[in-house]
Amino acid sequence: MTEQLIGWVAVDAGGTSTRTVVVDPTGRCLGYAVAGSGNPIAVGPEAAAASVAQSVRHALGEAEVPSARIRQVVLAMAGAGSTSVAPEIRHRLAGIGLDAPLVFESDLLATYFSGTHLPDGYAVVAGTGAGAIRVEDGRQVAVADGLGWLLGDEGSGFWIGQRVVRAALADLDGRGPSTALTPLMLARLGVPAPSDDGDRKPILAVVRALYASPPVRLADYAGLVFEVAGDRTADDILDEAAATLARTLTAVRSPTVSGPMVLGGGILGRGRQLADRLATAADAGEVHTVADGAVGVCVLTLRHAGTYVDTAVFQRLTTSLATLR
């Protein structure tokens, strides 16, 4: 640690986890830490703010940069949550001695800049939620979906997870086809398989267990769809998810902007099954798949710091962050 060292804090607050990077103005990542869900809609403003503060504290500790030398905190978060959670986050950051200005950025834009530093293109995100944006001149100029688990987020982790659970229950209930998803769901919940055709105890046990958690937690069952290769029901769910994400992308497309296209979020970032389907459905050219928005929120942070992010700086960001992860 030198006396001249100053840093910026970049936070990527997602539905499943929150990632914080401490970065210097040249694009060198100095510290990195992960905490729990930072999405106030998923876990409430208190828990979301606590995740942000925890990951910031650990990242600052790793970077060995004192809080007083942090110039700004840039936080990428799903749009709907930002205003309600801002006071709580400021309060929590002050609690760890961090009084630097707090700026919110779009989580979708952070995902975009995790895949490219080019100023024009598209991002499609499917994590717990889902949405798409068009980026022109480095700004998010159009957005589609991102309307949350009850009203939108089509093709998201929640959307897939709910279909997985409904398909398994329909199988148990005799309303739907037999699927390999059913034993996986029962095992995950620790519910014994039915003893005979008329045994409804497993159905009632599953229903009781799932209604006891917040609805959005059905996203936890999305991963099962990737574990049953060749299962017809699972394939149908993935095909429909890709088609609906392609529709969301179409809603933001413009004939004057061709690409690149960045695919991100815990669902699109997981394996190739969904990303490949989407790239095919969308007839995409240059495609980058990213796990999260950590690199991108650093790009947005450097912009606030007055650093122009060219190929070299972008390279430094991704390389130095990779060594910390």
Add this chain to the structure above:
Amino acid sequence: MTEQLIGWVAVDAGGTSTRTVVVDPTGRCLGYAVAGSGNPIAVGPEAAAASVAQSVRHALGEAEVPSARIRQVVLAMAGAGSTSVAPEIRHRLAGIGLDAPLVFESDLLATYFSGTHLPDGYAVVAGTGAGAIRVEDGRQVAVADGLGWLLGDEGSGFWIGQRVVRAALADLDGRGPSTALTPLMLARLGVPAPSDDGDRKPILAVVRALYASPPVRLADYAGLVFEVAGDRTADDILDEAAATLARTLTAVRSPTVSGPMVLGGGILGRGRQLADRLATAADAGEVHTVADGAVGVCVLTLRHAGTYVDTAVFQRLTTSLATLR
């Protein structure tokens, strides 16, 4: 009011409203009253129990039968809620001087017996929730769905209402086709139409308003689907609802039981559009459509009272209840 008069209280507690009938052992309905939602999953156990007590109090008042002369209270309610809400209901009924034994019956069976007194057949219910049963020898011997808004209730008011709202939002968002449902939804919520193509204020206003209510209240938007005759999106939703209800019925069908088939609940009871589709999809013979389970819970109550319900008693029930409604 004669000194010999005794009565039974029959309660049909639904997701939208609660109906109470005071009935004598010959099948003559003496009093009838309606209150709000009696479904503990939809409105919580306190509010559900309050609706039950309110409708019972008013029905007793109309019947002019003192509480002390009520032999039993029979309450038809969606299965999942009954055990959790029983103490609260007993407490509320005691508060209006009613200490008669309380018995729970299936709301689906009450719907069945609202359409027929025959001991073998089927019922399909689509109100706020949805499910199907097979009845043999007067007992509910098989059930499908009825798993609640998050995990099942396919083809229900919630299921349709959520599709209505999602379709309207997709229309506004450029992700889905234009539909006549959109202006109806905006008008219902008092949200102005978008000023131009890029105006996302209506979307955000709708999202804010709908997340402020319990999710199950999306069922309130199901009715819009009946108000836009010829709209492609609305027709698709109704076709899919009928197909999914037909699948639910298929899950309880037995080759040894042919009918009749009773269709009930606020959604299937509303107009002919959905009921006709379902009757066609299910290739049904004798079909009765009923508005609710009020007559049926009286049939179940008479059974508890030791009265055999034949054609004449069933006729007396339906005729005398009709004069009170």
